[in-house]
Amino acid sequence: MFKKILIANRGEIACRVAATARAMGIKTVAVYSEADAEAKHVAVCDEAVLIGPAPAKESYLCGDTIIAVALATGAQAIHPGYGFLSENADFADACSEAGLVFIGPPASSMRAMGSKSAAKTLMESADVPLVPGYHGDEQDPDFLQLQGDRIGYPVLLKASAGGGGKGMRVIEKSEDFKAALASCKREAISSFGDDKVLAEKYLTRPRHIEIQVFADTHGNCVYLHERDCSVQRRHQKVLEEAPAPGMPAERRAAMGEAAVAAAKAVGYVGAGTVEFIANQDGSFYFMEMNTRLQVEHPVTEMITGTDLVEWQLRVAAGQPLPKTQAELAIHGHSIEARVYAENPEKGFLPSIGTLRHMDTPGAVSFELGGTPGGAPAAVRIDSGVREGDAISPFYDPMIAKLIVWGADRNQALARMSQALAEFQIVGLATNIAFLKRLVEGGSFASADLDTGLIERDAETLFPQPKAVPVGALALAAVALIEAEKDCSAAVSANRSDPWGNALGWRLNSAYQRQLTFSDEYTAARDMKHYKVDVTYHAGGWDLAVGGIEAALSVTRREGAELSIKLGATSMHGTVRRDGEIFHVFSGGRHFQLHYNDPMAHAGELEAAGGRLTAPMPGKVVAVLAAKGQQVKKGDPLVIMEAMKMEHTIGAPSDGLVEEILYQVGDQVADGAPLLAFKAAA
Known part of the structure; x- marks a missing residue:
């Protein structure tokens, strides 16, 4: 086994590989860009070396630099993670020439499967069913448009060297073809350095089913069953689960055997994923093969009791696969949600900023490699960031992968819903609330799945904003008043002096004030204002909010957690303040309330329009x-x-x-x- 490996990646996959290597007694070397000097993966590895500026092409994509670091630090092998150089055949060859083990498939396998068009030609010769389309080398725009017209619309354009949903466009009619092609090629050359595209018939209501395969150097190859990755936005996966709902045993075996045959056809070694597109009637077509570990591999680990990273390390060291096909049974159900720094209400635009607060939902480490049939932990968090870290514009804005396991799909659904309700992030926009609506929505809950689910259910997944509930406003008001009291107590020289505190004392009358909050504060034209009237008295306060006027008392306060009673109604939540924004987490929902302090903004003018x-x-x-x-x-x-x-x-x-x-x-x-x-x- 290796004594030291270099991890040529960043984020959660680098942290994951480091954790598995440590458990196996293997030392790790991290590489990092200038933007990642304080990153989590740098902290968790035994050594770390700076390799360049923030842009990936000047750091994480510099294969020669990474190999030089591996040799200088005494690493014996390089784990590429996923993305960056993980499917770069030239880099794999360069590792071998330098005397380093590339922890992945042979370069020949990557070349065979790395081009979508070449892979489809290979699969066609192996009688694997293919979606009608054009997979050739001719890239003249007029010729490609003729192919699109021949295939029949809608047509899907895909970057031949692509992945992760980048460089993909759905074209509904012929007159839109040229503009979509130009955009697709620009994105392809930027992401992969290759603007070649292929065209396929776009199937309506398809499911995205993928098979995890694993092969060693001893001629063994197995499939670790399937994952359903149908829930996507802009061709990027949002939710993944294993096993696929409604998958008959016969079809599972047929797809698994086809995936193994595809892997063997290219002399595959290591972890790989064969992806299929499936019709609602159960028919399926080969789509592509990802010659690396996938982002969604944890759901496979959860239902099979395996550690796929450990398998990668053992196979790369020349050991046989740890399990046979007969030992790879399915236990329970697992779902993964990708928590991103993005704004679903704004077309999923990435959100840049600092994680000022991050509280994960009862995260427990999953005992990977455990005994088959044993119940794994209910919740697992794979993350490459910590509270206080920044989400920069240079890399993928994933915050964490939230993975749950249940004895069956219903239990897994319930656990995912609860975990999302407990996931708290302050500092930037996230997709957590959207994920919760998605998991609880009728289509996903009933396993009515296809790649167009999000667009199909847009009305329920992107609801019109509703009024902030009274409970959230009351919690924000109490948090503000309690903070004022704390500040007053901290600075008051004479705490017995009623004029020197913020308790609302008045000589001959009750002190009344009006607090004003607003939500939708990022778009002034959509802003909603809420007024909370507070009357101070010796025993506490009276609150008038949302048509309710009642006495209020604080029944429990522990840090940011509050329990209050408004009249006969008890309320509980967590309130975290970030500048003028009060983040209220209550009832599984997240409310962002802007406190409008007129004294703080006197004289400010709005920015010029136009x-x-x-x-x-x-x-x-x-x-x-x-x-x-x-x-x-x-x-x-x-x-x-x-x-x-x-x-x-x-x-x-x-x-x-x-x-x-x-x-x-x-x-x-x-x-x-x-x-x-x-x-x-």
């Missing part, structure tokens, strides 16, 4: 309008790229483009004005 601004930090990749151009509402004006994804900024109304403020290639900050725009009268 300028369309960048929704996040990024780079301008296309300017589609010109100075003096008349445009219609919704016309695309500027395309930005951030975190390898393209975002189109459209005209908010009919109007005139008065000035272009940035050009293609310019880096822009969050909120920067992109162009001057005058709305039509």
Whole structure:
């Protein structure tokens, strides 16, 4: 077995590999960019070496530098994690030439499966069913459009070297083909350095089923059953579960055997995933093979009692697979939710900022590699960040993977719902509330699954904002008043002096004040204001809020946790203040209330209007309008790229483009004005 390995990655996968290696007595070396100097993966490894600036192409994608670090630190092998260099055949060859073990498949296997088009040709020769499409080398736009017309719309364009949903476009009609192709190619070259695409018939209501395979150097190859990854947004997975709901044993075996056959056909070694697209009638087609460990591998571990990272290390060291196919039974059900720093209500735009507070839901380490049939821990958190860490614009904005296990799917659903209710994050936007609606929604709960589920259920998954409940407003008000009391007690020189405290004492009358909160504070035109009237008296306060007027008392206060009683109603929650924002976690929901202090903002003016601004930090990749151009509402004006994804900024109304403020290639900050725009009268 290895004595020391280098982990050529970052985030939660680097932390995960380090934990497994430590349990096996293997030392680890981390590499990090300037942006990751204080990152969690740097702290958990035995050694850490700086390899370059923040952009991945100048650090985590520099294979020569990483190999040099491995040799200098005495590492015997390199674990690439997923993403970055994990599916780079040239890097695998370079490792071998340097005398290092690449913990992954042979370069020949990666080359065979690394190109979607080449892989489909290989599978076609092996009689694996394929979706109708064009997988050739010809990339002329007119030719590709003819292929799209031949296939029949809707058509799916995919980057041949792609993955993770990047470089994919669904085209509904022929006249949209050229614009979608150009956008797809731009994203492909940015993400993978290769703008080659393939075209396929886009199936309606398909399911995304993938098979985890594992092979060793002794000729053994097994499948560790399937995962259903149908719930996606923009072709990126949101929820994954194992086993797939409603999967008959016969089809499971057929898909598993087909996946093993595909792996053997390319001389595969290590962990890999063969992905299929399945119709509702049970028919399935080969889609692609990911020649690495997948982000969603924990659900497979949970139901099979295995540690797939340990398997990777053992197989790379020349050992046989730890289990045979007959030993890989399914125990229970597991679901994984990807907790991201993003805003679902704004098209899932990534959110940049600092994790000022993060409280995870009763996280317990899962005993990987345990006895089959033994009940694993109910909740597992895989994360590469800690409270106080920053989510930067340079890398994927994943905060954590939340994984639950249950004896059956219903129990797993209940545990996931409860875990999401307990997951608290302050400092940036997250998708936690969206995930909770998704898990509790009728379609997912009843396993009515397909890749269009989120769009199909948009009305329930993206509900119109509702009024903040009285309980949340009361908790915020109490938190504010209690904080004022604490501050008063801390600074008062004479605590017996009634004039020197913030307890609301008055000589001949009761002190009354009005607190004003608002939600939707990031969009002034949608802002809702709430008034809370407080009357101080010797025994506590009276609150008037939301049409309710009653005596209020604090029954328990432990740090940020509050239990209060408003009249006859008891309320409980956690309130965390971040500047002027009160984050109220109560009843499984998260309310963000802006405290409007008129004294704090006296004299401030609103920013001048008429300028369309960048929704996040990024780079301008296309300017589609010109100075003096008349445009219609919704016309695309500027395309930005951030975190390898393209975002189109459209005209908010009919109007005139008065000035272009940035050009293609310019880096822009969050909120920067992109162009001057005058709305039509």
